Amino acid sequence: MCRLVGYLGRESIYLEHLVSKTTHSLTVQSYQPQEMTAGLLNADGFGIGWYAPAQPPFFYKNTLPIWNDINLLHLGRYIKSNCILANIRSATPGQSLDLANCQPFSHRDVIGVHNGYIEDFHRSLYRPLRSLLKDEYYQNISGNTDSEHILALFFQNLIHNSGSMVLALQETLAAVIDLCHKYSVNASLNLIVSDGKQLVASRCASRTPIPSLYWLRSVDSMLIASEPLFEHSDWISLAGNTILAIAPDFSPSFIDL
Template sequence: MCRLLGYLGPSVRLDTLLLKPEHSLIAQSYQPREMTAGLLNADGFGLGWYHPEQPIAPCIYRNTTPIWSDQNLTNLAHYVESGCMLAYVRSATVGQSVQLSNCQPYRQGQLLGIHNGFIDQFRSTLYRKLRSHLSDRCYQTIEGTTDSEHIFALVCHELEQTPDLPLQSALTATLKRITNWAAAANISVSLNIVLSDGQSLVASRYAYPNPPPSLYWVQDDLSLPSGVLIASEPTFENKHWTAVAENSLVVVTPDQEVYTETV
């Protein structure tokens, strides 16, 4: 299981989100508190962020080394500011290569996505089913081998088929489609996903048929006034962290309003 986070709000330096919290993603990479599988998240990491002033494609920074050993991250996080950021640390599924193309976030146009979870025995179960469902354009975007990247491509496919579809509706459609395939194949799936287009943030806490991994959100912390942070585990002490209900979405609107939906 990986650990992830997403932020939307006023522009902040990335070190505020990544380095300063006492239970930051760095701490979660070697001492996670709520992982249900695995002990470490040492198989790479990545972050993606949007320019605070210019409407350009988001930037991504990924590495196959553990996040604690990347000597460039501190300088990068001290320098870069953004009002929207996604990040994760990876615990690779057995059999999946530790290579840059298998590191998240994934990017398509203005869309960024990260995933914590799995499709059970992906290569022998839903791999061909999922790929055959994709449009040629979305199919061609896949560079790696992970179930996570294929799930992201399926979200992009839903948005391509219905361009005006809200992000949360595209995510819901993706979750339901994968669930239907999983039920038919009699396998389990775990689909904690965070998506952003730079204006809004949508996250799912979802699994079938077992309980999903942990996911929380908090708003208006003193270190992030008016901002909303979503994370696999609380990154700092604040009694207002809210656990996302099982099999539901949390949606953060462009003006930082937060609401939840049942999937």
């Protein structure tokens, strides 16, 4: 399991507000998570993606635990954005500690992060999932994680099938769940995806318990996180098997899966 954060706001914020400044920041969640359904730590690397005007997304990744990256403390005080996605990784046993396996993953101007797993991925859905991918997306996979394969299918659905992030995520989740049923394996599929203008997230699994996912809306921003980053009574747990779509005006909509 991993921990995820997504931010979309009218105003840019510094990375440190998600990474290190809050009482239950990603750094704290890396060594003291409170709602993990599997694993104890998130010490197998991390990654951050962010947007700037008229630019493709930027990334910073490391295989170190996030608490050990001295450079991030300085970058966090310097880099700011109005759209940020971040992930701290707890690697599934058997998956290598490698930059190629660090999220976020991206295609063109769209980025995504995943918390969850496909049960016994390399012996269960590895080949069936890859068989759904067109050459362009198959060849762009450089790691060996279930997360990268799930997001590759999402990117393909977005470009070739729908053009809608919500519909593409629905199609992707449905395809993976169908494969899970066909091959009698379990999966949990919490994702956050963005094109820099909107956020779309899912809390989804083939069985309970479903990994946690929360959202917090203010007048001019939206936060989505695996665990609340700070004490606030307005954090809301996203219902299970639901997609949350955040429009550019920060209004939320909910789609049952």
